[in-house]
Amino acid sequence: IEEYGQAQVSYNLTNYKITPLHVLFEETCKEAERLGARVTGSELVGLIPLAAMLETGRYFLEKQGKSPGVPEDELIHIAVKSLGLNELSKFEPQKKIIEYQFQEKHGKLAKLPLHKFADELSLDSPTPGGGSTAALAGTLGAALCAMVANLTYGNKKYPDVWEEMKNLACQAQQLKDKLLQLIEQDSEAFNKVMAAFRLPQKTKEEQEAKAKAIEQATKEATLVPLEVMEVSLQAMELAKIAAEGGNVNAISDVGVGTFMDYAAVEGAFLNVKINLPGIQDEKFKADTLAKAEKLVAQARGLKEEIQALVYQKISNKEK
Amino acid sequence: IEEYGQAQVSYNLTNYKITPLHVLFEETCKEAERLGARVTGSELVGLIPLAAMLETGRYFLEKQGKSPGVPEDELIHIAVKSLGLNELSKFEPQKKIIEYQFQEKHGKLAKLPLHKFADELSLDSPTPGGGSTAALAGTLGAALCAMVANLTYGNKKYPDVWEEMKNLACQAQQLKDKLLQLIEQDSEAFNKVMAAFRLPQKTKEEQEAKAKAIEQATKEATLVPLEVMEVSLQAMELAKIAAEGGNVNAISDVGVGTFMDYAAVEGAFLNVKINLPGIQDEKFKADTLAKAEKLVAQARGLKEEIQALVYQKISNKEK
Incomplete structure (x- = not known):
């Protein structure tokens, strides 16, 4: 040219x-x-x-x-x-x-500044509430896991785990982004339940349509926190790898991340449990509760394991 | 006119x-x-x-x-x-x-959108890290407590606790704002430690000044998470009142808030512990550790108590 x-x-x-x-x-x-x-x-x-x-x-x-x-x-x-x-x-x-x-990359809630999200949370409006907060906790846990993996990758003290930490960081980024979306989805699901309850119910047709809409929306409002539990548990599994082989100077960050993931699983579990009684479909209820109980039990075990590992490594540093 | x-x-x-x-x-x-x-x-x-x-x-x-x-x-x-x-x-x-x-009302971190804070957290830069995340968890816990109190105040089912819930909401707002500031303070304290370690140490005077600066900065980096523990524990105490008398429809939000406060106390405790070995002043170390251990023990007990209460109220709803 x-x-x-x-x-x-x-x-x-x-x-x-x-x-x-x-x-x-x-x-x-x-x-x-x-x-x-x-x-x-x-x-x-x-x-x-x-x-x-x-x-x-x-x-x-x-x-x-x-x-x-x-x-x-x-x-x-x-x-x-x-x-x-x-x-x-x-x-x-x-x-x-x-x-x-x-589509916009980030939802309305994810775009709020921290102080504004906390303010919105503190008001008596129904969303955002505990469900979105649990997803946010998981987001932060996954982010801390990525941080520790990144602080290990390329560090000359840990050449044996570079490859593992590289993959860990990439996976944790994905979980973080997924949980960030779930912050939004939880509030949306809750708003749909509220909308279903506001449907008219004068005629028999309206009553049936309303009952169906409530059932459908409540199921969704249960499946979103169930997914928060699943993804946050995955983040805990990554945190365990970070606790085992990651940069020991960042061991407290692994610990904080684990507590965040744990709070996410426990918090989302409460949201599953509180929604179940509103559902008619007994099979769905039993299946969902069984899944959720399994996930929360795993998270509790994993939290104890990682916590012990973190304390042990901090004690070793003290010597 | x-x-x-x-x-x-x-x-x-x-x-x-x-x-x-x-x-x-x-x-x-x-x-x-x-x-x-x-x-x-x-x-x-x-x-x-x-x-x-x-x-x-x-x-x-x-x-x-x-x-x-x-x-x-x-x-x-x-x-x-x-x-x-x-x-x-x-x-x-x-x-x-x-x-x-x-002064600006909100610090740099508090003004970040959620997605941006999570992104910053996931990078290998030292701040923000686990300390600020613990303070954020406490912020969210206090906010949820305020939300539940606000959902109870003025609700016709709970006239007996209106006064109590009004005070609860006001107190929780204060704790929330305090913890929001601590998000910033933790990162600032950590940056000061890093700065102290970068001081020159060629002459004897420089060496002494550097040692003093490191000691001072590390103490501060220990006192900030100790304060996060204290304030988050206060938020848990408010959550207990909300669990006992608050709107039962928001009981899962009390539960999530409690897990957030709990994660804040445990997470900040790890940050206290990891900083202590870097301090020379033995009396300061012993005092701080004793205080922190007392706070974490209280938080663990309170978490169990509130969790039991929350589960009990959710079961009652199921009936």
Whole structure:
């Protein structure tokens, strides 16, 4: 392109799973170098799937010896910087990433500042309430687990567990994002129950429709905290790995994370239990209660295990 | 004032503790009514202490039969609306309230959206970490306690405990705000320890100054989580009152709040313990550990007590 005194290489990328963005970019860099030139930047025409950007971000972080188990925003930032996507025109994730076109990345509650969320919680409005708070506790527990894994990965004292901690950080990020969504889902499910109770019930048809709507909404309001229990328990399982092999200087963070996950499971369990009596479907009730009781028992055991491990490691530090 | 076709009454208020704002306003309204006129609004010239605004907000909420145990922002909003402070010119709390001139109401972390706080937590940067998370857990526990008290106050099923729940909500709001500040303080204390470790140590004077700075900073980094323990335990004591007499429909929220407070105490305890070995002052270490162990033991007992009460009330609902 004479105007810029630069050469341009164009590709039509049809499947990023076959040709990942970073492979394409690195090959272009190599080829340019062979010709004595340098790649100064790149531009994306059209839209790109989120997963392609995340994969690229992880690739470049690992190439720099850094943990790829970082938040989505950070992965996108790294991908943009590494590919030089801002060099020719500004890369705006909101406009360029397919998934961001269809739905807002974060819900209303997740976007509230901490102080505002606490204020909203303290008011007598029904949402947000304990259910969303339990999901938030799980979010924080998973985040702390990712933090400890990231503080271990790349640390020269722990080369044997780098690979394990890298995976741990990536998994914990996923659980964190899932639980962040559940904060929203719990409040939405609760609002649906309230809406069902406000339906008219003058005619027989209306009464039947209302009963059905209440049943359906109450089931959903039970399944959301059940999922919070499941995902928070998974976060505890990751915390156990972090307690066993993670950076001992961050052992108190593993401990706090475990207590947060534990509070999430116990808190969500209460939300399952309080909703069950409102459901007619006896099989659903029995199945859900059995699942929830199993999860809470596992969480209690795991909490004791990790707590003992954390105390032991803190005592060793004292010596 | 001919221009507006209105009369104006001016006061010089020197001590709001002797003449509260709302008394002055209500007396003016009465006097106006006696003369066949109506107070259309008011204007504040100069600055006002925060406490005067909060007191006014609480007064008008109670007058409307609503709980005064709401967040600071809401109290100010009610005071402004009730006094008609926006009628003549816009009342901007940031410019009119004395305390808001000297310091920002919320710290950097408290202003982060939930998703951003979780992202920051998950990175390998040292702050925010487990200490701030423990304080956040306590914040949420206190907020849930306020919520349950507010859901009980004014509810026709619980007239006997209205007074108690009103006080409970107000106290829980205070604990919530205190813990919100401790989120910030914990990260600041940790950063000071890091800064002390980075001090130069070439000369003997430098070495001594550095050792002193580390000792001082580590003590502070121990006292902050100790305070998180104390305040979160107070929140648990309030949760017990809410579990005993509060709205039974919100019993799961009391339970979640208790687990959050409990996680806060246990989590902060780990932060006390991990900092102690870095301190030289043996008396300080022994005293602090003794205090912390007492607090954690109390929290464990209280958690069991409240948990049993919550389960019992949920079972009663099932029948």
